[in-house]
Amino acid sequence: MLQLFKNPRGALSLLCSALFLLILQTTPLRADEGMWLPMLIGQKIDRMHELGFKLTAEDIYSVNKASLKDAIVHFGGGCTGEVISAEGLLLTNHHCGYGQIQAHSSVENDYLKDGFWARTRTEELPNQGLTVTFMRRMEDVTDLVLQGVTDAMEEKERQQIIDKNIKDLTEKALNGLDKRYNTVRIAPTYFGNQYFLYLNEIFRDVRLVGAPPSSIGKFGGDTDNWIWPRHTGDFALFRIYADKDNNPAEYSPNNVPYRPRYHFTISSKGVKEGDFTMVYGYPGRTQQYVLSPAVEYIALRSNPQKIHLRGLRLDVMNREQGKDQAVRIQYASKNARVSNAWKRWQGEARGILNAGTIAKKKAFEERFQQWAETTGRDDYITLISKMKELYNRLEPLQYASEMYTEALMATELLQFADNLERQLARRGPEEALSLARSFFKDYYQPIDEEIFEILFAEFYAALQDTPDLLPTPDLLPAAAPAARTTQAPAAHTAQAPAAHTAEAPAARTAQAAHCPENIRTLAQHLFSTSAFTREQQTLDILAKDSEQALELIRNDIAFKLVRPFVEKNRTEIQPLIAAINQELSLLYRTWMQAIMEFDKDRVFYPDANSTLRVAFGTVAGYSPVDAVVYKPVSTIEGIMQKDDPNNFDYNIPQTLRNIHAERNYGRWETDGTVPVCFIATNHTSGGNSGSPVLNANGHLLGLNFDRVWEGTMSDIEFDSSVCRNISVDIRYVLFLIDKIGNADYLLRELDISQD
Numbered sequence: 095m096l097q098l099f100k101n102p103r104g105a106l107s108l109l110c111s112a113l114f115l116l117i118l119q120t121t122p123l124r125a126d127e128g129m130w131l132p133m134l135i136g137q138k139i140d141r142m143h144e145l146g147f148k149l150t151a152e153d154i155y156s157v158n159k160a161s162l163k164d165a166i167v168h169f170g171g172g173c174t175g176e177v178i179s180a181e182g183l184l185l186t187n188h189h190c191g192y193g194q195i196q197a198h199s200s201v202e203n204d205y206l207k208d209g210f211w212a213r214t215r216t217e218e219l220p221n222q223g224l225t226v227t228f229m230r231r232m233e234d235v236t237d238l239v240l241q242g243v244t245d246a247m248e249e250k251e252r253q254q255i256i257d258k259n260i261k262d263l264t265e266k267a268l269n270g271l272d273k274r275y276n277t278v279r280i281a282p283t284y285f286g287n288q289y290f291l292y293l294n295e296i297f298r299d300v301r302l303v304g305a306p307p308s309s310i311g312k313f314g315g316d317t318d319n320w321i322w323p324r325h326t327g328d329f330a331l332f333r334i335y336a337d338k339d340n341n342p343a344e345y346s347p348n349n350v351p352y353r354p355r356y357h358f359t360i361s362s363k364g365v366k367e368g369d370f371t372m373v374y375g376y377p378g379r380t381q382q383y384v385l386s387p388a389v390e391y392i393a394l395r396s397n398p399q400k401i402h403l404r405g406l407r408l409d410v411m412n413r414e415q416g417k418d419q420a421v422r423i424q425y426a427s428k429n430a431r432v433s434n435a436w437k438r439w440q441g442e443a444r445g446i447l448n449a450g451t452i453a454k455k456k457a458f459e460e461r462f463q464q465w466a467e468t469t470g471r472d473d474y475i476t477l478i479s480k481m482k483e484l485y486n487r488l489e490p491l492q493y494a495s496e497m498y499t500e501a502l503m504a505t506e507l508l509q510f511a512d513n514l515e516r517q518l519a520r521r522g523p524e525e526a527l528s529l530a531r532s533f534f535k536d537y538y539q540p541i542d543e544e545i546f547e548i549l550f551a552e553f554y555a556a557l558q559d560t561p562d563l564l565p566t567p568d569l570l571p572a573a574a575p576a577a578r579t580t581q582a583p584a585a586h587t588a589q590a591p592a593a594h595t596a597e598a599p600a601a602r603t604a605q606a607a608h609c610p611e612n613i614r615t616l617a618q619h620l621f622s623t624s625a626f627t628r629e630q631q632t633l634d635i636l637a638k639d640s641e642q643a644l645e646l647i648r649n650d651i652a653f654k655l656v657r658p659f660v661e662k663n664r665t666e667i668q669p670l671i672a673a674i675n676q677e678l679s680l681l682y683r684t685w686m687q688a689i690m691e692f693d694k695d696r697v698f699y700p701d702a703n704s705t706l707r708v709a710f711g712t713v714a715g716y717s718p719v720d721a722v723v724y725k726p727v728s729t730i731e732g733i734m735q736k737d738d739p740n741n742f743d744y745n746i747p748q749t750l751r752n753i754h755a756e757r758n759y760g761r762w763e764t765d766g767t768v769p770v771c772f773i774a775t776n777h778t779s780g781g782n783s784g785s786p787v788l789n790a791n792g793h794l795l796g797l798n799f800d801r802v803w804e805g806t807m808s809d810i811e812f813d814s815s816v817c818r819n820i821s822v823d824i825r826y827v828l829f830l831i832d833k834i835g836n837a838d839y840l841l842r843e844l845d846i847s848q849d
C-alpha cells in the first residue's frame with residue numbers, strides 16, 4: 095500500500111487491474127458471439143474451456159479419427175440433423191420433417207394429427223428426394239484458388255482464373271469417388287478473401303421413423319413461434335439407410351441401417367443456468383459486416399414496410415380462418431409461412447434499434463475512415479464513399495424488388511397464373527397439372543380476392559415515387575380502368591387495423607380516399623373473369639394440347655395482368671440489382687481485408703453460408719423489457735398452463751393430460767416435473783433448426799429449433815443481452831418417445847449417460 099502512494103503511476107495501474115478483476119468477477123459470463131469454422135475451432139478452444147468445455151479441438155473436428163462432426167448432417171438442404179445411434183437413427187425438428195410427415199399422411203392415417211411411430215424397421219417410411227449430407231473433410235484452399243491471380247488483374251480475368259482453379263480442385267477432390275454420392279463445394283469466405291473446400295457425402299435413402307402429433311411437435315403454433323417461454327416438442331426421427339457395404343445408395347428394400355462413424359451419446363443430466371452449451375450445425379446466412387446504410391435500410395425501411403404488408407395479409411387470413419374450420423386447415427401452412435418472417439422482421443428491426451447498431455456502425459466507419467487516410471491507400475480511402483454510392487443506387491431497386499415479392503405476388507391468383515404458364519412452357523403438361531392440383535387443394539378465393547384488393551393498391555402506393563420501376567400502365571388489361579387512370583391506387587387505410595396503420599408509411603394517405611372503389615372494380619373483374627379461380631375450368635384448359643393450353647393461359651386476364659410486372663422485374667430490376675451487388679461484393683472483399691488490418695485485436699468469424707459451424711455459449715435467461723426476467727428452462731407445467739381444448743394451437747392430446755394428472759413421468763422426472771425447452775446464448779440462425787445442442791462432455795442436451803424474437807437481429811449484430819437460441823430438452827424428447835410413442839424399442843438403441 096505504502097509503495098503505491100510513492101509511485102502514483104504504478105498505483106493507478108494496479109488500481110485499474112484490480113478494478114478490471116472486479117469487473118470480470120461481477121459481470122455475468124460474457125456471451126460469445128460467432129459461428130466458427132470447425133477446422134479452425136482451435137482459435138476459440140481456450141475460451142470454450144474457460145466456459146467449461148472438456149473436449150479438445152480434435153474431438154470437434156478431425157480428419158484422422160471419428161469426431162463430433164461425423165454425427166451431424168445437413169438435413170434436406172435447409173435444416174440440420176444428428177445421428178443418435180449406432181444404427182443410423184437420426185434426430186431433427188418436427189418442422190424440418192413436416193413435409194415428409196405430411197406426404198405420408200392421408201385422411202385415414204393422419205400422421206400430422208396423430209403422430210407416427212414405426213413399430214419395426216419394415217414400417218419405416220421411405221422419402222423420395224430426401225437426402226442427408228455429411229461433411230467429411232474441409233480444407234483451406236485459398237492459395238490454390240487464387241493461384242495465378244495478381245493484384246493488377248482486371249476483375250473479369252481474375253474471376254475466370256478462379257473459376258478454372260475451382261473446377262480443377264473440385265475434380266481432383268472427387269477423383270475416384272462416386273459422383274452420385276459425393277460432392278465438393280468450394281465456398282468463398284470473407285467475400286472471397288478466403289476459400290474453403292468441403293467434401294460431402296450424400297445419403298439418399300432416409301426413412302421416417304417417428305414423429306409426435308402436431309399438437310406436441312408444433313405446440314404453440316404460430317402464436318408461440320419465436321417466443322419464450324416455449325413448450326414445443328419440435329422433433330422427428332428418421333433413419334439413414336446404406337447398402338450392405340455401408341455406402342450411400344438409392345432407396346432399396348435391401349438397404350440396411352447405416353453404421354455411422356460417430357453418434358451422439360445422450361445426456362440425461364439436463365441443464366441449469368450458466369451451463370456450457372455448444373450448437374453444431376448449418377446456419378444459412380448472416381451479414382455481420384455490412385455497412386450502416388444496409389442496416390439502416392433493413393431496420394427503417396424494408397422491415398417496417400414488409401411487416402406492414404404481411405400484417406395486412408395475416409389479418410385477412412386470420413379472420414377468414416377463424417370463421418371456418420376447413421379454411422383454417424387450408425391456410426394453416428400458408429399462414430405459418432407468412433407469419434414466420436413477419437415476426438422475425440419485427441424482432442430484427444426492434445433489436446437493431448435497441449442495440450444502436452446503426453449508430454455503432456456509423457461510428458466504426460468514421461474511425462475506419464480516419465485510419466484509412468493514414469494508410470495512404472487509395473482503395474481504402476475511397477472505399478466507404480464508393481460503397482455508399484452503390485447503396486444509394488441499390489436502395490430503390492431493392493425496395494421495388496421486395497414490393498414485387500411482398501405486395502404484387504401476395505395475390506395467389508397472380509402468382510399461380512404466372513407459374514402455370516412457366517411450368518407448362520418449360521416443364522410440361524404433367525408438371526403443370528400437378529401444380530394446378532396442389533394450388534386448388536388449398537385455395538380459398540374470398541381470402542385471395544381481398545388480399546388482392548388491399549395489396550395491389552399497396553404495391554402501387556409503395557412505388558408511386560418511382561414510376562419507372564413499374565411497367566407502363568398501358569400494359570394493364572383494358573378491364574383495369576381504375577389502376578390505369580389513377581396511377582397510384584392507395585391502401586384503404588380505413589380498413590387496416592390500428593396495429594398496422596401505426597407502421598404504415600406516410601406516403602399513401604394522400605390518395606387513399608378515392609381508390610378503394612376502383613380497385614374493387616378491378617378485383618371483381620379479375621376474379622370473376624379469370625379461369626384460374628375455378629379448378630374445373632383450369633383442368634379443362636390443361637387437358638387441351640399444350641399449344642392450345644398455353645394460348646388460353648396467355649390470354650387469361652390474370653396472366654395478362656401479372657406478366658408485364660414479372661417481366662419488368664425480371665428483365666430490368668433484377669439485372670440492375672445483380673450488377674450493383676456484384677460491384678458491392680468486390681468492394682466488400684476489400685472492406686474485409688481493410689477492417690481486419692484496422693481492427694487487429696478482433697477475432698473475426700465468417701458470415702454463415704450454409705456450411706457447418708460451431709457456436710457456443712451458456713444456458714441463460716434474459717430480460718426482454720423493463721421489469722420482466724425470463725428463466726432459462728420451461729417445464730411440462732407450462733404446457734398444462736397453456737393447454738386449451740378450444741384453441742387449436744394449445745390443444746394437447748388427452749394422453750399427455752392424463753400423464754400429467756398422474757405425474758406418470760417415469761425415469762424422465764426431474765424435480766417433480768419434466769423439463770421441456772431451454773434457452774442459451776449460442777449464436778444461431780435459420781438452418782440451425784435441428785442442430786445438436788451439446789454439453790461440456792459433447793453429449794446431447796437437446797435440439798435447437800428457434801430463437802427468441804427479441805434477438806433475431808443476431809444475423810446482423812449479436813446482442814448478448816437478448817440473443818437466445820431455443821432448444822427442446824432431450825429429456826422431453828425421450829419422455830415423448832417413451833410415453834406418447836410407446837416406442838421404448840427405440841430408446842434401447844440409444845446411449846444414454848448420466849452426464
Ligand code: ARG
Pocket residue numbers: 189315316319320430431434780783799800801
Ligand atoms: N421460427 C422457426 C424457424 O424459423 C420455426 C418455424 C416453424 N414453426 C412455425 N410455427 N411456423 O424456422
Ligand code: GLU
Pocket residue numbers: 172173778779780781782783799800801
Ligand atoms: N427455426 C429456424 C430454422 O428452421 C431456426 C431459428 C432461427 O432462425 O434461428 O432453421
